[in-house]
Amino acid sequence: MIVRSAIPRKLVDFGVKVISSLAALLGITILAWILYEVIKRGAAALNWSFFIHLPTPPGLTGGGVANAILGTLIITLLATLAGVPTGLLAGIYLAEFGQHSRLGSLVRFTSNVMMGIPSIIVGLFIYTLLVLPKHHFSGYAGSAALAVIMLPIVARTTEDMLRLVPNALRESALALGAPRWKTTLQVVFRAAKTGLITGVLLAIARVSGETAPLLFTALNSPYWPTSLNRPTANLTVTIFNYAMSPYTDWQEIAWGASLLIMSAVLVLTVVARVALKEVKK
Amino acid sequence: MPGIYLFFMVQRVNKKIRPIKNQNIQKKADRVFHWLTALSALLILALMIGIFWELLSNSRLAIQKFGFKFLVSEVWNPVTQEFGAASSIYGTLVSTAIALLLAVPLSLAIAVFLVELAPPAISRLVGYAIELLAAIPSIIFGMWGLFVFAPFMAEHIQPGLSKALGFLPLFQGPPMGIGMLTAGVILALMILPFISAVARDVFRMVPAVVKESAYGLGSTTWEVTRKVTISYGLRGLLGAAFLGLGRAIGETMAVTFVIGNDHTISKSLFSPANSIASTLANEFAEASEPLYLSALVKLGLVLFAITILIQIIAQLWLKKIGQSFGGSL
Numbered sequence: 001m002i003v004r005s006a007i008p009r010k011l012v013d014f015g016v017k018v019i020s021s022l023a024a025l026l027g028i029t030i031l032a033w034i035l036y037e038v039i040k041r042g043a044a045a046l047n048w049s050f051f052i053h054l055p056t057p058p059g060l061t062g063g064g065v066a067n068a069i070l071g072t073l074i075i076t077l078l079a080t081l082a083g084v085p086t087g088l089l090a091g092i093y094l095a096e097f098g099q100h101s102r103l104g105s106l107v108r109f110t111s112n113v114m115m116g117i118p119s120i121i122v123g124l125f126i127y128t129l130l131v132l133p134k135h136h137f138s139g140y141a142g143s144a145a146l147a148v149i150m151l152p153i154v155a156r157t158t159e160d161m162l163r164l165v166p167n168a169l170r171e172s173a174l175a176l177g178a179p180r181w182k183t184t185l186q187v188v189f190r191a192a193k194t195g196l197i198t199g200v201l202l203a204i205a206r207v208s209g210e211t212a213p214l215l216f217t218a219l220n221s222p223y224w225p226t227s228l229n230r231p232t233a234n235l236t237v238t239i240f241n242y243a244m245s246p247y248t249d250w251q252e253i254a255w256g257a258s259l260l261i262m263s264a265v266l267v268l269t270v271v272a273r274v275a276l277k278e279v280k281k
Numbered sequence: 282m283p284g285i286y287l288f289f290m291v292q293r294v295n296k297k298i299r300p301i302k303n304q305n306i307q308k309k310a311d312r313v314f315h316w317l318t319a320l321s322a323l324l325i326l327a328l329m330i331g332i333f334w335e336l337l338s339n340s341r342l343a344i345q346k347f348g349f350k351f352l353v354s355e356v357w358n359p360v361t362q363e364f365g366a367a368s369s370i371y372g373t374l375v376s377t378a379i380a381l382l383l384a385v386p387l388s389l390a391i392a393v394f395l396v397e398l399a400p401p402a403i404s405r406l407v408g409y410a411i412e413l414l415a416a417i418p419s420i421i422f423g424m425w426g427l428f429v430f431a432p433f434m435a436e437h438i439q440p441g442l443s444k445a446l447g448f449l450p451l452f453q454g455p456p457m458g459i460g461m462l463t464a465g466v467i468l469a470l471m472i473l474p475f476i477s478a479v480a481r482d483v484f485r486m487v488p489a490v491v492k493e494s495a496y497g498l499g500s501t502t503w504e505v506t507r508k509v510t511i512s513y514g515l516r517g518l519l520g521a522a523f524l525g526l527g528r529a530i531g532e533t534m535a536v537t538f539v540i541g542n543d544h545t546i547s548k549s550l551f552s553p554a555n556s557i558a559s560t561l562a563n564e565f566a567e568a569s570e571p572l573y574l575s576a577l578v579k580l581g582l583v584l585f586a587i588t589i590l591i592q593i594i595a596q597l598w599l600k601k602i603g604q605s606f607g608g609s610l
Contacts, residue, residue, distance in 0.1 A: 016502070020390040020394040024390075030470055031417075086324060089320075110329050113592040113596055114329055116528070118530075121332065121588070124336065124565075128578065155321075181310055209417075212419070215562055243423070243428075244538075258420070261418060261421070265416060
């Protein structure tokens with residue numbers, strides 16, 4: 001019998017261990033680097049007028065993005081109002097009525113595929129559907145694009161969360177004479193409450209950082225969002241426009257807006273993830 | 282006799298609790314509820330078909346004018362109204378290829394670290410960090426890429442690359458930072474968390490007994506990983522790579538910030554390029570002529586077709602091997 005020496009094998013093993021530890025370190029470094037730069041440069045741009053004033057032309061100090069903050073809040077809120085209830089209902093269908101039906105599995109498959117569609121394609125779709133026929137950009141179109149992105153996400157998380165609820169609970173509610181809708185909305189929903197809220201939060205976090213679907217739906221505007229029937233100011237498109245401009249004071253404001261958006265998205269995500277861990281326990 | 286008596290009693294009790302009329306209402310409410318949920322589910326199907334239909338019908342002008350030549354022509358000139366998608370398609374494919382080439386091995390290494398090497402506390406911590414990286418919006422990657430990472434590439438990475446590998450045309454030319462290579466690297470960083478998360482889950486599903494038997498035979502950690510874990514989870518890892526591919530190919534904002542937006546196909550990875558998504562993001566709001574607009578929508582249709590194909594293959598594959606990985610969770 002030939003006994004191979006263990007030394008080269010152990011050396012290779014050691015090398016691989018070093019490489020994979022370095023890879024993990026790289027991942028953390030990149031995260032820290034991004035957080036550091038955004039916080040450092042963003043914090044420098046934040047001041048009182050950033051939050052309460054309208055944008056000013058380049059060169060004039062004291063400009064802010066108050067209109068864009070408000071616009072982003074309104075657009076996201078409207079998208080949530082449209083996307084979440086529909087997504088919840090579709091999720092109920094997938095989990096409660098169509099588990100094994102052909103329509104159910106088709107819809108499940110389609111939502112999985114739809115979650116992978118680039119968001120800019122959704123923007124293009126809403127443009128051809130809502131902006132082109134009316135000949136002007138609008139905040140409504142922006143909300144519609146975000147709602148379309150939210151719909152499959154909410155539907156699939158809702159389905160997954162409802163599936164976690166034991167069947168005995170449904171059966172006992174039905175046996176007590178409760179109708180199906182009451183069973184679902186008052187018994188199953190209550191049992192899955194944390195999970196459902198998590199899914200909704202994740203969907204909101206996902207769309208509130210989106211830029212591509214707003215580029216040619218909501219566009220942007222230097223004015224207050226008085227009507228959603230017109231181009232509506234929002235933070236992410238403001239970041240894009242200001243960052244691409246040659247003016248350093250506009251670029252600074254873009255960093256401030258980045259810090260704002262990043263903190264909002266990360267806080268939402270962390271809260272949702274923590275809640276999700278509770279559910280899975 | 283007692284049976285009939287019982288029947289009447291139950292009837293009476295039933296009437297007391299819930300009059301028949303109310304029961305009918307509940308039945309109707311149930312039917313309405315069922316239909317509402319089914320309609321919402323159908324809406325997802327309708328949207329999917331709607332997206333395809335809208336893109337197809339709005340690119341009719343460009344399809345009639347350019348046909349399939351659109352896919353191979355490199356000319357993109359809004360002034361002369363000549364449009365070809367070759368440079369955008371090339372840019373999309375090459376930047377995605379760079380991203381996968383970098384992200385797949387790195388993600389595997391990270392997953393090995395998380396599952397096989399790190400103590401549980403550290404593994405959890407690193408896992409959180411990777412999850413946070415996944416949550417950072419695309420536009421933040423764009424800002425960081427344009428103002429921080431592109432200058433870093435130009436100063437530190439690209440000169441070194443052209444010194445070491447400059448005999449290849451890929452790494453020739455002035456190190457500007459902005460360009461195809463930087464876009465590919467940023468894409469790699471963006472899809473890294475997704476691939477590592479799936480790879481970690483795949484590795485975790487390998488039964489401990491199988492690994493322990495390999496260890497028992499005297500294998501080192503690397504040998505167990507290579508011969509047991511990876512071959513056991515190979516199909517899941519392929520699915521993970523596919524999910525990463527699907528994400529990278531349609532990524533818009535981060536790429537738009539750093540790719541340079543130039544409609545030429547260049548041999549060098551250092552030079553500015555463009556991708557389908559970046560062209561849409563840059564030019565769409567300004568396109569006023571119908572043919573220009575239609576060419577851009579046709580570009581979107583090409584991207585849609587590519588991603589749909591990738592997603593369908595990935596989903597069928599994951600379904601076949603019995604794992605479900607959502608796009609975002």
